[in-house]
Amino acid sequence: MNTAVPTQVSGCPACAASPAAEALAEQSKSGDARILLSLPTIHCSGCISAVERGLLAHPGVKSARVNLTLKRASIEAAPDVEAGDLIKALDGVGYTAHELDRGLLSATENDKAGRDLLMRLAVAGFAAMNVMLLSVAIWSGAEAATRDLFHWISAAIALPTIAFSAQPFFKNAMRALSVRRLNMDVPISLAILLAAGMSLYETTQSGEHAYFDAALSLTFFLLAGRYLDHRTRAVARSAAEELAALEVPRATRLNGETEEVVAIAELVVGDLVRVKPGGRMPVDGFVTEGASEIDRSLLTGETLPVFAGIGQSVSAGEVNLTGPLTLKVTAAGEDSSLHVMADLVAMAESSKNRYTSLADRAAQIYAPGVHLLAFVAFAGWLWISGGDVRLALNIAVAVLIITCPCALGLAVPAVTTAASGQLFRKGMLIKDGTALERLAEIDTVVFDKTGTLTEGRPELTNLNDHDIKDLEVALALAEGSSHPLAVALVDALNEANVKAATVTDLKEVPGYGIEAQFCGMPVRLGRAAWVDAEASEMTATYLSVGKASPVSFTFVDRLRAGAEQAVAELKAQGKTVHLISGDIPAAVQAMAERLGIENWVAEALPEEKASAIGAVTRAGARVLMVGDGLNDTAALAAAHVSISPATALDAARVASDIVLLGVDLAPLAEATVIAEKSVSRIRENFGIAVVYNLIAVPVALLGFATPLAAALAMSLSSISVSLNALRLR
Amino acid sequence: MEMLVYLIPISLFLGGLGLAAFFWALKSHQYDDPEGDSQRILSPDWEDEPRP
Numbered sequence: 001m002n003t004a005v006p007t008q009v010s011g012c013p014a015c016a017a018s019p020a021a022e023a024l025a026e027q028s029k030s031g032d033a034r035i036l037l038s039l040p041t042i043h044c045s046g047c048i049s050a051v052e053r054g055l056l057a058h059p060g061v062k063s064a065r066v067n068l069t070l071k072r073a074s075i076e077a078a079p080d081v082e083a084g085d086l087i088k089a090l091d092g093v094g095y096t097a098h099e100l101d102r103g104l105l106s107a108t109e110n111d112k113a114g115r116d117l118l119m120r121l122a123v124a125g126f127a128a129m130n131v132m133l134l135s136v137a138i139w140s141g142a143e144a145a146t147r148d149l150f151h152w153i154s155a156a157i158a159l160p161t162i163a164f165s166a167q168p169f170f171k172n173a174m175r176a177l178s179v180r181r182l183n184m185d186v187p188i189s190l191a192i193l194l195a196a197g198m199s200l201y202e203t204t205q206s207g208e209h210a211y212f213d214a215a216l217s218l219t220f221f222l223l224a225g226r227y228l229d230h231r232t233r234a235v236a237r238s239a240a241e242e243l244a245a246l247e248v249p250r251a252t253r254l255n256g257e258t259e260e261v262v263a264i265a266e267l268v269v270g271d272l273v274r275v276k277p278g279g280r281m282p283v284d285g286f287v288t289e290g291a292s293e294i295d296r297s298l299l300t301g302e303t304l305p306v307f308a309g310i311g312q313s314v315s316a317g318e319v320n321l322t323g324p325l326t327l328k329v330t331a332a333g334e335d336s337s338l339h340v341m342a343d344l345v346a347m348a349e350s351s352k353n354r355y356t357s358l359a360d361r362a363a364q365i366y367a368p369g370v371h372l373l374a375f376v377a378f379a380g381w382l383w384i385s386g387g388d389v390r391l392a393l394n395i396a397v398a399v400l401i402i403t404c405p406c407a408l409g410l411a412v413p414a415v416t417t418a419a420s421g422q423l424f425r426k427g428m429l430i431k432d433g434t435a436l437e438r439l440a441e442i443d444t445v446v447f448d449k450t451g452t453l454t455e456g457r458p459e460l461t462n463l464n465d466h467d468i469k470d471l472e473v474a475l476a477l478a479e480g481s482s483h484p485l486a487v488a489l490v491d492a493l494n495e496a497n498v499k500a501a502t503v504t505d506l507k508e509v510p511g512y513g514i515e516a517q518f519c520g521m522p523v524r525l526g527r528a529a530w531v532d533a534e535a536s537e538m539t540a541t542y543l544s545v546g547k548a549s550p551v552s553f554t555f556v557d558r559l560r561a562g563a564e565q566a567v568a569e570l571k572a573q574g575k576t577v578h579l580i581s582g583d584i585p586a587a588v589q590a591m592a593e594r595l596g597i598e599n600w601v602a603e604a605l606p607e608e609k610a611s612a613i614g615a616v617t618r619a620g621a622r623v624l625m626v627g628d629g630l631n632d633t634a635a636l637a638a639a640h641v642s643i644s645p646a647t648a649l650d651a652a653r654v655a656s657d658i659v660l661l662g663v664d665l666a667p668l669a670e671a672t673v674i675a676e677k678s679v680s681r682i683r684e685n686f687g688i689a690v691v692y693n694l695i696a697v698p699v700a701l702l703g704f705a706t707p708l709a710a711a712l713a714m715s716l717s718s719i720s721v722s723l724n725a726l727r728l729r
Numbered sequence: 730m731e732m733l734v735y736l737i738p739i740s741l742f743l744g745g746l747g748l749a750a751f752f753w754a755l756k757s758h759q760y761d762d763p764e765g766d767s768q769r770i771l772s773p774d775w776e777d778e779p780r781p
Contacts, residue, residue: 045768052774068765115755122755126748130741146733153737 035075035083036100037090040661042071047095054093058086072100114230120165121223127161128216132711135213139708151203151210158212159196166192166219168226182367184409190371191400192218198397201390209394214401214710221718222409229413232420233433251282254326271329275320277482277510285327286313291511292323293483297450297629302583304539305484307511307527317630322483323510357434358682359412366408374400377701391703398705402696402713410718411685414725419678422728427662428643428671435657437682438641439675441622445570446613446635448627449581449591452645453567454557455663458485458539460492461554470551472501474543477514477525480506485541486514486525489553513541521546528552537586556590562666567595569669576621580604580612582631609635626668628652643668674728681728685721692717 042051048066051073055064060078067073075086083099090097134150142150169192172185192215199210253262254272264282267273272288275281281294293305296318305321308314314327378396385391420430430436447453466474475493478486479500503516503523513526525543528535533542533550539557544550570577579600581588588602601612613623613635625632625639628648636642636655644656645663653659660667696713699705754760 045771048765048768049772049774066765067762068768069762115760118755118760119752122748122751126744130744133740134737149733157741 033077033079033081035077035081035086037073037075037083037086037097038100039066039071039073039090039095039097041096042066042068050093051090051095054090054095055086058089061086073097114227114234117168117223117227117230120168121220121227123161124165124216124220124223127157127165128213128220131157131213131216135707135711147208148203148206151199151212154210154212155200155203158216159200162192162196162215162219165223169219169222182371184363184367187367187370187400188218188222188404188409191215191397191404194397195401198393202394209707211397211401211707211710214707214714217711217714218401218404221714225409225413228410228417232413232417232430252276267329269329269331273327273329275325275327277320277322277324279320281314281316281318281320281327283327283329284313284315284331285329286311287325288328289326290323292325293321293511295319295321295484297456302450304584309511322481322508357412357437358679358686359408362408362686370400370403373403373697373701380701381703395700395703395705398703398710399697399700401710402700402705403693404714408686408689410721410725411689412682414722415678415681415685415728418725418728419674422674423658423667423671426667426670427660427664428667429659429661430657431659432657435641436675437679438622438657439624439672440679442575442624442640442672444576444578444616444621445624445626446578446580446616446639447567447597448609448625448629448632448635449579449583449588450557451628451647452626452632453560453563453579453591453595453665455560456647457558458488458555459558460488461556462552463492463496466551466553468498469501470543470545471496471498473503473518473523473545474525474553476500476503476518477506477516477523477543480514480516481508485539485553485555488555489541518545537584539587557587559594560663560665562664562668564595566665566668567597569666570672571596573669573672575672578616580609580635582606582609582629606631606634610638613638624672625656627656643671678728681725685724688720688724689717
């Protein structure tokens with residue numbers, strides 16, 4: 001992270017300071033603001049220039065640079081430029097943008113660890129090529145003084161390179177040994193160090209075989225695997241942090257007469273907070289002023305909005321729909337219900353960490369096996385040759401080099417890099433390293449309803465049941481409100497080419513509905529009780545015209561694009577599909593029948609969702625949970641693997657292993673196919689490594705291995721493993 | 730064989746030059762946005778003059 005002090009940009013003029021630190025320094029000099037925007041929809045050179053032009057045209061913007069790889073723009077502007085204005089400007093040229101919290105992003109913006117690995121990889125590659133060149137001369141028959149000279153030059157290149165490039169392996173091995181454990185890096189470090197040491201000794205003795213080239217190419221291939229692994233993780237981490245940073249957490253606090261925008265962390269119990277219509281409750285509290293309706297679907301899965309008047313308690317995460325509300329804070333930050341839910345997730349998560357990946361399982365067999373084999377070779381040849389330590393050690397080194405896990409080290413990262421790249425193009429983001437393997441194992445899929453299978457947007461169902469006159473009045477009234485049901489009604493009526501009636505004295509009564517005068521009669525559109533209608537079980541709004549009995553407009557939640565396809569394909573793959581929702585039975589049953597899901601549960605509480613998944617798991621199934629709400633988080637964490645849409649609350653996204661970036665659900669079924677394919681590629685790669693060891697190890701044990709044979713075998717196995725991984729595309 | 734005295738240092742020097750060029754590219758943030766850079770060559774902006 002950034003520890004650089006603004007006054008001192010970088011101590012060494014040759015090496016650039018981290019970009020964030022430089023920006024910090026610049027900012028303190030000129031007072032400029034630096035704004036980061038996320039641009040999820042950009043994809044080509046046209047987008048880059050349109051966005052940069054659009055930003056530069058905005059007054060006050062000094063420079064704008066788009067990073068297409070990270071789908072981000074960084075802007076330097078005069079201090080009075082607000083991110084909101086820039087977002088509006090970009091909206092005008094047709095791109096959606098979100099503000100990113102720079103504090104959260106600083107870690108990924110300058111990927112120091114990745115650059116460090118790349119540097120070591122480049123040095124190892126450079127040295128390996130040069131030493132290999134010299135080695136080819138030796139293999140083709142250089143003798144006596146020439147061979148010794150070449151060996152000495154090789155040593156001069158190889159030893160400093162190993163000291164620099166192989167450091168990550170040495171450090172990891174030391175860490176494992178200091179807690180008396182074996183990991184993959186112990187045999188790797190041993191092989192590199194022994195090969196270099198033994199070759200140096202052979203060189204001083206004018207010996208025939210030196211393994212400098214093998215030690216270097218080993219370092220190079222293994223570093224390549226490490227780097228791929230790091231890239232995959234870094235991309236996932238940066239995108240996950242980007243999602244977390246999307247919601248810049250702010251609240252409007254009332255100080256007497258004045259309003260002030262503050263960070264949520266600064267709120268304390270007893271503060272008064274204003275929540276505008278359309279805003280999300282930042283804290284737990286109760287209403288002290290105003291009336292409105294609140295949408296709790298993210299917390300409970302209910303689709304029907306709830307009335308909120310003075311005294312009503314609200315929880316963080318609920319959405320205010322119609323009127324402005326003033327809240328008195330009862331719990332903020334760590335104590336709010338959002339955080340309590342997050343603790344629940346943390347507990348469920350720890351059980352997930354017990355999953356051992358394929359690579360770990362291979363390492364558990366591999367690491368002790370290699371040491372044993374090398375030791376057997378050493379002891380055996382010491383006994384056969386009657387005490388020739390030099391010969392025995394040479395053969396043990398050859399065994400270590402030949403068995404060294406080039407293929408194993410590349411087997412997993414090469415495949416996961418290819419697979420996660422493919423999933424990213426389909427709009428899915430893997431957050432967890434083992435998620436792909438776990439996804440390949442699932443046989444049961446559990447869906448949440450509201451916000452997952454549906455978009456959480458209502459759709460009018462009974463347009464044709466009404467008089468044209470009622471429709472005209474309803475449209476006139478609905479246009480006066482931004483309530484989601486009113487908006488949906490306006491959309492549906494506009495599509496049906498209904499003309500709005502002329503009404504007068506239109507006014508919205510927050511929390512109840514809209515009323516007006518039409519031809520001398522009072523007309524009302526809103527909650528059932530307010531218009532003297534009988535409330536039905538469905539999501540509905542009611543219209544009364546004068547003394548006539550009220551009519552109802554019923555709505556269903558709009559199905560998410562691709563939901564039908566995803567469910568059908570998952571069922572075709574032989575997976576059991578469940579629907580568990582917190583909504584009322586009627587709505588859940590209708591959805592289950594529409595999608596052909598036989599197993600459904602309604603009115604499930606958050607704990608019930610998690611325990612339902614626990615029950616299915618105990619029965620032997622591996623569950624994929626797809627959900628978005630706060631009420632799903634415990635279930636997401638309890639499932640074998642979990643997916644949440646990008647529109648989900650951050651608690652749900654944090655708890656899930658894979659994030660669906662697009663709106664479409666259809667990639668879900670493809671993802672399971674890709675996961676299964678990539679796991680079988682990983683297994684094939686292990687197979688290749690095993691076959692190669694079965695042939696090479698006996699040769700090395702019998703003492704026939706030469707540096708040339710070792711170099712050939714190593715390169716062949718590494719290349720075949722990488723090519724096999726590329727077949728995934 | 731005396732040529733080796735010249736050839737080996739020359740080959741090492743040339744290789745080292747390549748390595749130094751790579752270091753320079755890495756340190757000057759040229760690997761930060763590979764996808765964007767591959768697209769930018771298609772854009773006519775700043776074609777005749779360097780970016781201000």
